[in-house]
Amino acid sequence: xxxxxxxxxxxxxxxxxxxxxxxxxxxxxxxxxxxxxxxxxxxxxxxxxxxxxxxxxxxxxxxxxxxxxxxxxxxxxxxxxxxxxxxxxxxxxxxxxxxxxxxxxxxxxxxxxxxxxxxxxxxxxxxxxxxxxxxxxxxxxxxxxxxxxxxxxxxxxxxxxxxxxxxxxxxxxxxxxxxxxxxxxxxxxxxxxxxxxxxxxxxxxxxxxxxxxxxxxxxxxxxxxxxxxxxxxxxxxxxxxxxxxxxxxxxxxxxxxxxxxxxxxxxxxxxxxxxxxxxxxxxxxxxxxxxxxxxxxxxxxxxxxxxxxxxxxxxxxxxxxxxxxxxxxxxxxxxxxxxxxxxxxxxxxxxxxxxxxxxxxx
Amino acid sequence: xxxxxxxxxxxxxxxxxxxxxxxxxxxxxxxxxxxxxxxxxxxxxxxxxxxxxxxxxxxxxxxxxxxxxxxxxxxxxxxxxxxxxxxxxxxxxxxxxxxxxxxxxxxxxxxxxxxxxxxxxxxxxxxxxxxxxxxxxxxxxxxxxxxxxxxxxxxxxxxxxxxxxxxxxxxxxxxxxxxxxxxxxxxxxxxxxxxxxxxxxxxxxxxxxxxxxxxxxxxxxxxxxxxxxxxxxxxxxxxxxxxxxxxxxxxxxxxxxxxxxxxxxxxxxxxxxxxxxxxxxxxxxxxxxxxxxxxxxxxxxxxxxxxxxxxxxxxxxxxxxxxxxxxxxxxxxxxxxxxxxxxxxxxxxxxxxxxxxxxxxx
Numbered sequence: 001x002x003x004x005x006x007x008x009x010x011x012x013x014x015x016x017x018x019x020x021x022x023x024x025x026x027x028x029x030x031x032x033x034x035x036x037x038x039x040x041x042x043x044x045x046x047x048x049x050x051x052x053x054x055x056x057x058x059x060x061x062x063x064x065x066x067x068x069x070x071x072x073x074x075x076x077x078x079x080x081x082x083x084x085x086x087x088x089x090x091x092x093x094x095x096x097x098x099x100x101x102x103x104x105x106x107x108x109x110x111x112x113x114x115x116x117x118x119x120x121x122x123x124x125x126x127x128x129x130x131x132x133x134x135x136x137x138x139x140x141x142x143x144x145x146x147x148x149x150x151x152x153x154x155x156x157x158x159x160x161x162x163x164x165x166x167x168x169x170x171x172x173x174x175x176x177x178x179x180x181x182x183x184x185x186x187x188x189x190x191x192x193x194x195x196x197x198x199x200x201x202x203x204x205x206x207x208x209x210x211x212x213x214x215x216x217x218x219x220x221x222x223x224x225x226x227x228x229x230x231x232x233x234x235x236x237x238x239x240x241x242x243x244x245x246x247x248x249x250x251x252x253x254x255x256x257x258x259x260x261x262x263x264x265x266x267x268x269x270x271x272x273x274x275x276x277x278x279x280x281x282x283x284x285x286x287x288x289x290x291x292x293x294x295x296x297x298x299x300x301x302x303x304x305x306x307x308x309x310x311x312x313x314x315x316x317x318x319x320x321x322x323x324x325x326x327x328x329x330x331x332x333x334x335x336x337x338x339x340x341x342x343x344x345x346x347x348x349x350x351x352x353x354x355x356x357x358x359x360x361x362x
Numbered sequence: 363x364x365x366x367x368x369x370x371x372x373x374x375x376x377x378x379x380x381x382x383x384x385x386x387x388x389x390x391x392x393x394x395x396x397x398x399x400x401x402x403x404x405x406x407x408x409x410x411x412x413x414x415x416x417x418x419x420x421x422x423x424x425x426x427x428x429x430x431x432x433x434x435x436x437x438x439x440x441x442x443x444x445x446x447x448x449x450x451x452x453x454x455x456x457x458x459x460x461x462x463x464x465x466x467x468x469x470x471x472x473x474x475x476x477x478x479x480x481x482x483x484x485x486x487x488x489x490x491x492x493x494x495x496x497x498x499x500x501x502x503x504x505x506x507x508x509x510x511x512x513x514x515x516x517x518x519x520x521x522x523x524x525x526x527x528x529x530x531x532x533x534x535x536x537x538x539x540x541x542x543x544x545x546x547x548x549x550x551x552x553x554x555x556x557x558x559x560x561x562x563x564x565x566x567x568x569x570x571x572x573x574x575x576x577x578x579x580x581x582x583x584x585x586x587x588x589x590x591x592x593x594x595x596x597x598x599x600x601x602x603x604x605x606x607x608x609x610x611x612x613x614x615x616x617x618x619x620x621x622x623x624x625x626x627x628x629x630x631x632x633x634x635x636x637x638x639x640x641x642x643x644x645x646x647x648x649x650x651x652x653x654x655x656x657x658x659x660x661x662x663x664x665x666x667x668x669x670x671x672x673x674x675x676x677x678x679x680x681x682x683x684x685x686x687x688x689x690x691x692x693x694x695x696x697x698x699x700x701x702x703x704x705x706x707x708x709x710x711x712x713x714x715x716x717x718x719x720x721x722x723x724x
Contacts, residue, residue, distance in 0.1 A: 040565065058652050059564045062692055100469070107472045107486060108464040124469060173542025180535025186552035186567065202421045203402065208545065290420050330424055 004139055005071045008035055008132060013049040015128050021099040023048045023092065024128060025085065025113075028104035030299045031129040033227055037067045044081045045072070046088055048095070055084035082112050089120060099125040127304070134296060134304045135318035140228060141342050141351075144298065144320050147184075147230035148340055148352040150223035154178035155234065155354055162361050164213050164238050168193040172206035175221060184223035188231065188301040191221035199235065200334040202291055202326065213239045216333040217361065222301060229301045231322050232352045233338035236359050248327050249335050249358045251283045255325040256337040259293060260350055263323065265343050269311025276325040277309070288327035288334075296321050297340055317345040366501055367433045370397055370494060375411040377490050383461040385410045385454065386487060387447065387475075390466035392661045393491040395589055399429045406443045407434070408450055410457070417446035444474050451482060461487040489666070496658060496666045497680035502590060503704050503713075506660065506682050509546075509592035510702055510714040512585035516540035517596065517716055524723050526575050526600050530555040534568035537583060546585035550593065550663040553583035561597065562696040564653055564688065575601045578695040579723065584663060591663045593684050594714045595700035598721050610689050611697050611720045613645045617687040618699040621655060622712055625685065627705050631673025638687040639671070650689035650696075658683050659702055679707040 012035065016024055026032050026045040033039055036052060040060040046053040052072035056064050064074050077084030089095055100113060102124035113122050136144070157178040162171055172193045179187060194204035196215040204218075211217055220233040235252075237245055259276040273293040280289045292308030297320050305313050307321055315321075324338030337356055342349040374397065378386055388394050388407040395401055398414060402422040408415040414434035418426055426436050439446030451457055462475060464486035475484050498506070519540040524533055534555045541549060556566035558577040566580075573579055582595040597614075599607055621638040635655040642651045654670030659682050667675050669683055677683075686700030699718055704711040 062563055063566075102470040102473070103468055105469045106465055107462070107467045107469060108488065110469045110472070111464070111486070124473070126470065169542050169545060169547075173539040176542060177535040177539035180531050180538060180568075183531060183570065185531075190548035201424055204425075205548065206542075 002069060002071060004137055005035065005037065007137075009047070009052060009071070011132050012047055012129065015132075016047065016049050016099070019099060019123070019125065019128070021097045021123050021125070022095040023089070024099040024125065025101070026104075026129065027101050027109070028129070031101070031104070031133070034129060034133055034299055036072045037069070038064055039067060039227055040064065042081065044085055046085070046092070048092060053088050053092075055081050055088065057081070082109075086116065095120070097121050097123055099123045099128070101128075102126050130304055133298055135316050136298060136320055136342075137318070140298060141318075141320065143226040143228035144230060144340060144342070145351045147223045147225040147228050148232070150179065150182040150184050150225055151221065151230045151232045152352055152354040154182045154184070154223065155219070155232070157181070159359070162211075162217070162236075164211055164361070167208050167210055168195055168198070168206040169208055171211070171219070175219065179221070179223055182223070184225065185227070186224050188222040188224050188229040191219065194218045195238075197331050197333055200328040200330050200332060202328060202334070202336070211238060216245065216335060218334060218336055220336065220338065227299050229297055229299070230340055230352060231297055231301055231338060232340070232354070233324055233336045234354060234356075235335040235337060236361050238361050240360060241358055246358065248285065251280060251285055252325055252327050252335045252337050253356050253358075255279045256323055256339065256356060259325065260323045260339055260341050260348060263315070263321070263341060263343065263348050265315055265317045265345060267315050269305050269307045269313055269315065270309050272307040272315060272321075273309050273311065276323070280325060280327065285327045288329055289325060290328065291326065294322035294324050315343055317343060319343045320351065364431060364433060366499055367397065367399065369499075371409070371414060371433070373494050374409055374491065377494075378409065378411050378461070381461060381485070381487060381490070383459045383485050383487070384457040385451070386461040386490060387463070388466075388491065389463050389471070390491070393463070393466070393495070395661055396491060396495055398434045399431070400426055401429060401589060402426065404443065406447055408447070408454070410454060415450050415454075417443050417450065419443070448478065457482070459483050459485055461485045461490070463490075464488050492666055495660055497678050498660060498682055498704075499680070502660060503680075503682065505588040505590035506592060506702060506704070507713045509585045509587040509590050510594070512541065512544040512546050512587055513583065513592045513594045514714055514716040516544045516546070516585065517581070517594070519543070521721070521723075524573075524579070524598070526573055526723070529570050529572055530557055530560070530568040531570055533573070533579075533581070537581065541583070541585055544585070546587065547589070548586050550584040550586050550591040553581065556580045557600075559693050559695055562690040562692050562694060564690060564696070564698070573600060578607065578697060580696060580698055582698065582700065589661050591659055591661070592702055592714060593659055593663055593700060594702070594716065595686055595698045596716060597697040597699060598723050600723050602722060603720055608720065610647065613642060613647055614687055614689050614697045614699050615718050615720075617641045618685055618701065618718060621687065622685045622701055622703050622710060625677070625683070625703060625705065625710050627677055627679045627707060629677050631667050631669045631675055631677065632671050634669045634677060634683075635671050635673065638685070642687060642689065647689045650691055651687060652690065653688065656684035656686050656700075677705055679705060681705045682713065
């Protein structure tokens with residue numbers, strides 16, 4: 001990855017010059033990992049057009065050396081990351097205009113910057129590194145593909161164990177174990193296991209509800225590999241589905257298929273969203289699809305670009321997005337089918353493969 | 363819990379008056395949960411001395427009604443939480459000075475507040491609600507005790523399955539499944555499973571390293587119950603320990619015992635930290651104990667108070683803290699033993715019970 005990181009640093013350098021700042025202080029751990037490989041939970045990074053300086057604490061002394069190599073100069077700071085920051089900034093010649101990450105710096109920490117008086121001039125920046133991250137390189141696509149395989153293999157292992165009478169929490173436990181057995185570093189988010197009426201809650205967590213015959217069973221989960229995330233949803237039915245369940249499921253399945261196969265580089269996020277939304281509306285279920293079609297995925301489970309009716313940004317080659325249409329009816333249940341899709345210049349490449357038919361759990 | 367929440371709102375009211383602010387905008391989800399019971403991932407809360415207004419989005423429409431009851435007025439906002447905020451603030455008479463949570467508001471969102479011109483005057487606040495949360499009531503202590511029992515029961519289930527030849531990730535998977543089977547809502551943080559030399563990394567995650575005979579095996583994990591967290595660490599040995607392993611382990615075990623039994627309300631965080639630190643130093647291992655003794659735990663896995671050599675704050679009755687001394691030697695391994703302890707007026711109550719002896723895994 002070292003060569004990739006040098007490319008990223010070069011790209012960032014151009015952005016710093018374009019923004020006319022001498023240095024950028026990064027506080028987003030995902031951005032820091034992207035540029036340096038460091039995966040610890042405590043760090044600040046200073047980027048100048050020619051070099052990276054990483055500040056962390058003693059807990060990460062061994063890890064940071066392994067992960068970062070020579071891409072950044074590392075400072076282990078005994079007092080606090082901020083003390084380290086002042087020391088480092090002073091040691092770099094002719095740094096005056098310093099950018100900071102407005103979307104990743106708390107107001108409290110912004111006050112720390114101001115407490116340094118007029119020594120440096122602070123310039124809020126938005127999305128400097130996120131914008132680079134939106135276009136994935138081949139190594140990143142491979143990692144997401146592998147995270148997708150871990151997720152779908154874990155679901156395949158879990159599927160035969162599920163039966164009516166289990167609680168949602170128990171099913172989540174079987175799935176989490178399968179994810180670990182498949183090698184997931186950790187879960188990008190706690191698995192959603194939502195059954196019966198709870199499947200109509202787009203952000204349910206697993207609960208102690210017992211799964212019953214006739215329920216929809218919605219499972220939304222992900223895996224992590226090399227720091228990169230996957231995000232997958234499948235909806236099953238406990239027993240034989242009703243005609244109404246088949247109907248709603250079929251609309252979501254087809255909306256997923258249409259969007260995942262028709263999305264193209266050059267569309268806006270809103271145009272992509274409309275691929276699924278107009279179909280679902282056409283089928284008379286528009287009111288039930290209350291969220292947006294999807295979001296970018298990478299080092300974070302939610303990142304740029306957005307696929308939403310308000311998203312005017314044009315989709316670029318190299319992005320990876322979720323395609324996750326759903327239909328929800330409060331009190332009755334809901335269906336969501338979600339895949340991760342790489343937007344290549346040659347068309348969409350689906351990274352998460354697991355049956356999209358309505359599987360019956362007997 | 364409704365009565366408890368009314369008590370909390372009354373306590374917050376006094377703070378608002380003391381700070382001379384007409385209202386407080388809360389963006390910390392943990393603080394919002396504490397005051398209202400709402401456990402969703404998207405919300406803003408406005409507190410005035412007499413009422414609470416919760417803003418969330420349509421995804422939580424069903425959930426918010428179940429969780430919040432009549433403790434807060436709920437607004438489901440279709441556009442954005444911020445649009446909801448402006449509308450709500452305007453609708454409350456004679457609100458002029460408005461506090462916000464400096465430690466929970468991003469610089470970007472602070473700019474949103476400023477974008478509203480002179481309509482309201484914004485006052486940064488620190489720890490208004492965190493300070494209330496530091497003193498737990500009986501219901502909260504019970505929830506943490508139950509989260510502790512879930513964790514230690516899950517460890518007891520996991521222990522017989524562990525053997526040399528498993529990877530750290532596999533062990534994490536067995537533990538995560540056991541946590542779910544015991545009813546943990548989710549893991550407050552991904553379990554740390556660190557073996558051999560990796561046990562010397564105080565913040566290792568589980569890796570694909572195969573656990574071998576002779577290794578220390580350090581497991582640091584938690585459970586969640588009713589939103590409240592537990593945080594437990596035990597260190598095992600694979601096979602028969604060496605004299606050196608026994609020696610280091612014994613020092614940590616005794617330091618844990620001394621601190622967990624001697625900590626008292628009225629001490630400072632630094633005095634509590636010194637209970638373990640001075641013993642470890644006395645035994646000649648001071649250099650190996652590079653982190654602080656512990657931290658408060660509750661709705662968040664890290665909250666007030668801190669037990670650290672720099673912590674001057676006096677410990678209060680009703681706090682729950684971790685006691686987690688450790689000794690780490692890079693390249694060789696490390697030991698940490700961590701329990702959760704309720705600081706009652708009558709002395710410490712240990713909430714996490716699992717053998718603290720050096721258990722051998724054969």
